[in-house]
Amino acid sequence: MACPKDEGFTLIEVVVAAVVLSIMAAATAVVLVQSLDLTRDNAQRVQAASVARTQLEAVRSASATTVANGSSVVGTSTLQGTTYSVTQTVTPLAAATGAACAAGNGDLAYKRVSVSVIWPDMGTTAPVRADTLVALTPAERAAASTRGAVAVQVQTLDGAATAPLDGVTVTLGSQSQSSGTDGCVVFDSLTPGSYTLSAGRTGYVDVDGRPASTSTVVVSAGTTTQPATVLLAPAGALAVTLTAPAGFTVQPTTAPASLTLDTARFAPQTYRSFDDCDGNAAAPVGCLTGSPRTAAQLFPATYLVSAGGCGVAPPSGTPVSAVVTSGRTTPVQVALAPVTVRLKAGTAGSSTVTVTSQPLNGCTAAVHTLTGVRTTGSGVALPVGTWTFARSGGTSTTVTLGTTTTTQVEL
Known part of the structure; x- marks a missing residue:
């Protein structure tokens, strides 16, 4: 008599089915998580766009002269548990050229307002940006004719060329602004007269090795004054070792007492003395410290280096050419x-x-x-x-x- 056939699944079939089910569940979970992330990102971008629109509406409802120039964080807004940070960049524009820092700009007639909104956990999501243009009213332009303006262009080195530099603190008198991506900073509604202008950014120096470029600007009524372009770059340094032929002793106090550096970047003369300032509590810009003797805070350029020498005339002998690069210390040997x-x-x-x-x-x-x-x-x-x-x-x-x-x- 034949045995009855067993009904149901074998253990192997159950295990295989469980594995397939778990793989499908994991794939479904990944898709679900990605879908939720995408939904959240889209919702946050919509909210960020709403925050940007609100900021631009506030700008449009205000007088153009009350909208502060420059780039700054103007506030935050929290929607559905997410805090959005709003950065506003305001650039005055000329009626003739549309650019305040362009040559022959004429009087200022507009202000371009750019708003950027960011939020936590953005990942690779781009900030939400929005722009608007605010025109000065005829009355505001008439009032501006009795005042003056200053347009400052800030640049840095980009290989052999120059490029606009952002994040630079530019101060004119008692007012300060931060440069935007175009490197242009404009101060308007100024009382005619003389002002001290300075521009600097941490880690950068001007062509004279100063942490901030400083000059005097004269403001005239009804015009936009354009000082010379401010050029800043990350500083470099020279580490100088003095050498002598065999049998000749370098004098200890020579170490050296001073170096002469020559570069076309220096003005009004190309030669400049760098003296020993070890132990000087108020060491001036352009001096020597450490061992080997190091001239720091140098603008990137090609320098001709000579030991000793001081004053307007170059030292005798043949100087050594050395290229200073941003963020690096260049070693150089100078023969005595x-x-x-x-x-x-x-x-x-x-x-x-x-x-x-x-x-x-x-x-x-x-x-x-x-x-x-x-x-x-x-x-x-x-x-x-x-x-x-x-x-x-x-x-x-x-x-x-x-x-x-x-x-x-x-x-």
Whole structure:
């Protein structure tokens, strides 16, 4: 007699079915989560657009002269548990050219207001942006004719060219603004007169190595004054090591007492002295610190480097060319001039020789003391330039040192 056939699923069939079901459930969950995220993102963008519209409506209802120029966070708004931050950038525009920082801009007739809205957990979602144009009324333009304006263009280096720089704090008198993406900052409704203008950004320097570019601006009624373009760039540095031929000693106080840097960026003259400022609590811009001696806060450019020298004239000898790059310290070696100092034949014992530089343009002289100088001679290395060698209780002589040949000094 045949056995009855068992009904139902085997264990393997149950396991396979469970695995398939779990895979389908996981895929469904992923799609559901992505759908919820997309729905949330879309809802947040709609809310952000509403916040932007509200801000622009507030701007349109206000007088153009009361809408503050520059870029700043103007407020936050919370909708359905999400806080939205609103940044507003206001740029005055000229009637003739449509750009306040363009040459020949004429009087200011409009203000372009750009609003950007961001919120937490945006991820890769782009901020919501909106723009509007606000015109000055005839009465406002007539009132502006008795006032003046200043349009400042801020730029930075972009390879060999320049590009607008944002995030720069520009101050005119008691007013301050932050530059936007176009690098243009405009101060309007100004009383005619002289103002101090400064522009700076953390980590950046101007062509003179200052953390903020400073100048004086004269404002006239009914016109927009355009100062020279402010050029800022991340600072670089030079680390200078002095070298001397074998057998010649670099004087400890030379270390160096000063460097001369030459670049076409400097104005009104291209040569500038960088003096030792270690231990100076109020160290000026453009000085030497550390070991090796480092000239920091330099604008990116090609410099000609010479040891010593001070004043308006270049030092003698051949300077070393060094390229300063933003955010980096460039090492450079500068050769000193070799000098053999000896006493005249027949002079008994040793002597002390004082070596004094002849500074240019009223700069402080460098003084070195050589001890134990004999008739056999002492080899020393000094910065190029003119020096006076004086033997204690004896004769003196003045020579001009170069860097290619050894100078013989006999006292």
